[in-house]
Amino acid sequence: MGWFWGYSRVYILVKAGCFGGKSSWLCETARLSYDSTRENFGLAGLTGITVNVFQERYKKMSGKSHKAADSAEKSSLKPGSQIIVDTLIEMGVDKMFGYLGGVVLPLFDKLYDAPIEVIIPRHEQGGCHMADGYARASGRVGVVAATSGPGACNLVTGLATAMMDSVPIVALTGQVRTNLIGNDAFQEADTTGITRPVTKYNCIVKDVKDLARTIKEAFHLASTGRQGPVLIDIPVDIELAEYKPDDGEKLKLPGYKVRTKGHIGQITAAAKAINESQKPVLYIGGGVISANASDELRQLAQKANLPVTMTLMGLGSYDQTRPESLDMLGMHGTAYANYAVQECDLLIAIGARFDDRVTGNVKTFAPNAKIIHIDVDPASISKNVHVDIPVVGDAKFILKEMIEKIEHRPRKEWLKKIADWKNKYPLRYDNNSAKIKPQYVIEEIYKQTKGDAIITTGVGQNQMWAAQFYRFSRPRQFISSGGLGTMGYGLPAAIGAQVAKPDQTVIDIDGDHSFNMTMTELATAAEHKLPIKVCIINNGYMGMVRQWQQLFYNRRYSCSRLANPDYATVAEALGAEGITVDKKTDVTKAVKKMLSVKNKPCVVDFRVEGEENVWPMVPAGKSLNEMDGLQILERLV
Ligand SMILES: Cc1ncc(C[n+]2csc(CCOP(=O)(O)OP(=O)(O)O)c2C)c(N)n1
Numbered sequence: 001m002g003w004f005w006g007y008s009r010v011y012i013l014v015k016a017g018c019f020g021g022k023s024s025w026l027c028e029t030a031r032l033s034y035d036s037t038r039e040n041f042g043l044a045g046l047t048g049i050t051v052n053v054f055q056e057r058y059k060k061m062s063g064k065s066h067k068a069a070d071s072a073e074k075s076s077l078k079p080g081s082q083i084i085v086d087t088l089i090e091m092g093v094d095k096m097f098g099y100l101g102g103v104v105l106p107l108f109d110k111l112y113d114a115p116i117e118v119i120i121p122r123h124e125q126g127g128c129h130m131a132d133g134y135a136r137a138s139g140r141v142g143v144v145a146a147t148s149g150p151g152a153c154n155l156v157t158g159l160a161t162a163m164m165d166s167v168p169i170v171a172l173t174g175q176v177r178t179n180l181i182g183n184d185a186f187q188e189a190d191t192t193g194i195t196r197p198v199t200k201y202n203c204i205v206k207d208v209k210d211l212a213r214t215i216k217e218a219f220h221l222a223s224t225g226r227q228g229p230v231l232i233d234i235p236v237d238i239e240l241a242e243y244k245p246d247d248g249e250k251l252k253l254p255g256y257k258v259r260t261k262g263h264i265g266q267i268t269a270a271a272k273a274i275n276e277s278q279k280p281v282l283y284i285g286g287g288v289i290s291a292n293a294s295d296e297l298r299q300l301a302q303k304a305n306l307p308v309t310m311t312l313m314g315l316g317s318y319d320q321t322r323p324e325s326l327d328m329l330g331m332h333g334t335a336y337a338n339y340a341v342q343e344c345d346l347l348i349a350i351g352a353r354f355d356d357r358v359t360g361n362v363k364t365f366a367p368n369a370k371i372i373h374i375d376v377d378p379a380s381i382s383k384n385v386h387v388d389i390p391v392v393g394d395a396k397f398i399l400k401e402m403i404e405k406i407e408h409r410p411r412k413e414w415l416k417k418i419a420d421w422k423n424k425y426p427l428r429y430d431n432n433s434a435k436i437k438p439q440y441v442i443e444e445i446y447k448q449t450k451g452d453a454i455i456t457t458g459v460g461q462n463q464m465w466a467a468q469f470y471r472f473s474r475p476r477q478f479i480s481s482g483g484l485g486t487m488g489y490g491l492p493a494a495i496g497a498q499v500a501k502p503d504q505t506v507i508d509i510d511g512d513h514s515f516n517m518t519m520t521e522l523a524t525a526a527e528h529k530l531p532i533k534v535c536i537i538n539n540g541y542m543g544m545v546r547q548w549q550q551l552f553y554n555r556r557y558s559c560s561r562l563a564n565p566d567y568a569t570v571a572e573a574l575g576a577e578g579i580t581v582d583k584k585t586d587v588t589k590a591v592k593k594m595l596s597v598k599n600k601p602c603v604v605d606f607r608v609e610g611e612e613n614v615w616p617m618v619p620a621g622k623s624l625n626e627m628d629g630l631q632i633l634e635r636l637v
């Protein structure tokens with residue numbers, strides 16, 4: 001291609017000469033030539049993009065005076081802020097979340113006229129969780145913007161939450177002018193330094209020429225491979241600098257390779273192991289949802305006759321109303337899932353990462369099993385638990401290949417054993433007390449929504465009960481902070497999910513103290529007339545902390561009970577409907593009322609039994625089969 005490039009450049013210069021060849025114009029051509037050459041060779045070799053620049057310019061020049069050409073050139077220049085907005089639109093963004101501040105004023109000025117709906121949270125953490133909830137509910141990239149310094153710092157919890165759960169977010173932060181960086185300027189923070197460990201990738205843009213390409217790269221990185229948050233820091237002078245972006249420019253990510261198709265030898269070995277297994281179990285994580293591979297998972301499980309258990313993040317990847325579902329495994333998973341994992345001879349992990357809340361004591365985890373691990377992230381393989389057959393790639397592609405090689409097996413004895421565990425240890429609770437049981441509230445919500453709502457959660461007991469007692473049948477229906485366990489996630493995530501899915505019922509099943517952390521976002525939901533529902537499982541405690549204090553600190557409830565506000569009053573003050581329920585007999589009516597509220601959020605304060613515990617429980621460090629609370633489940637059968 002080199003000869004072509006050389007030829008084109010000469011050609012342009014000759015043509016320039018034909019049009020009078022004023023030296024200033026030639027110099028301008030030469031500068032463009034130099035810049036474009038450097039960019040394009042850095043990208044993917046000469047692709048003809050540079051040539052197009054000249055051809056376009058040549059066309060513009062034909063029949064026009066030099067003055068007209070100069071003004072045409074000037075009018076195609078855009079400020080960086082406009083380039084950001086245009087690139088977001090090109091990336092398909094029509095909704096985003098963000099908060100203002102001095103160094104992002106140029107960006108927000110351009111958003112004023114843009115076909116992008118901007119939802120302004122009351123705190124940047126809320127905005128980041130909203131982008132996260134939007135991404136999880138829709139499968140698209142969530143976008144959040146914040147100003148420099150405090151704005152960027154407030155994103156950290158949201159980014160870490162998204163990072164731990166592999167959620168695709170693009171965060172755009174403003175930064176002080178490039179010549180002030182490092183000067184302790186007003187609202188300066190080392191945003192890339194602070195957010196490096198909580199992002200998949202981050203960078204600062206120091207030249208307006210790189211802006212459009214870098215934003216496109218951010219979308220690519222966030223949404224491919226193991227997904228995650230990407231942050232782009234943009235100094236205000238770059239937002240103001242002018243440039244004519246090159247539409248044909250390619251991404252410049254030479255070191256970034258994503259493995260999509262798995263190794264066929266490994267896929268064959270995995271299929272053979274499944275065909276030969278007497279006691280297999282599928283262990284499914286959130287990666288199956290990210291890969292949109294639920295259909296393939298269903299085909300595999302049904303063709304091969306495999307029981308399926310899911311992590312907290314994997315809930316919804318497999319229809320829990322089907323008999324082969326073993327529901328959730330792990331610390332508060334079902335007894336039947338945990339027993340099945342401990343007794344299986346083959347564990348097929350897909351898009352899961354062997355988190356300690358799932359494995360319990362890793363040394364005694366699945367002791368009799370050969371382990372297959374299908375994951376897009378090679379760094380996950382054998383990280384926590386030794387894997388026998390790794391398959392690296394996209395779960396959707398790999399499962400499609402694998403299904404072809406799978407044979408049906410009856411596995412009667414194994415499935416009978418699992419059915420017996422299911423009968424003996426169902427998820428149960430004592431509903432005979434006069435007080436409202438949290439599990440009962442969730443069962444009622446499940447019943448009245450016919451299992452069809454999108455559920456977000458806080459963190460703690462409320463989250464575990466939501467995972468246990470609402471039964472999920474489709475992907476992207478359960479939205480919860482699994483890896484980081486971020487209290488305060490539920491409400492803003494519900495707002496993001498409702499923005500993504502305006503026609504669906506979105507319910508935040510929250511803890512009182514989790515809700516306390518971000519409840520100010522009710523004002524955001526009210527402003528946008530979002531009919532989200534918030535069900536506060538109000539036990540008056542940091543319930544999960546209290547449960548650990550009860551079980552492991554001799555019932556010394558140190559600092560885990562705080563005074564709560566009257567939530568119905570708070571809700572009304574912030575523009576939502578507020579309902580208080582303190583009688584068991586009022587639960588059904590309150591859920592019905594809540595579901596009927598339109599055009600504004602509704603908060604229901606369920607004053608539940610204060611000292612109820614989540615069962616079963618594998619105490620930290622114990623093996624999965626060493627569950628406490630089984631007698632409670634068993635006694636009630
Ligand atoms: C931001 C944050 N701070 C602290 C914790 C530790 N933590 C985990 S659960 C929990 C108690 C949660 O209380 P509440 O929201 O009322 O939920 P409950 O367990 O009572 O259902 C705490 C403090 C956390 N997960 N997140």
Ligand SMILES: [Mg+2]
Nearest residue numbers: 511512541543
């Ligand atoms: Mg609580």
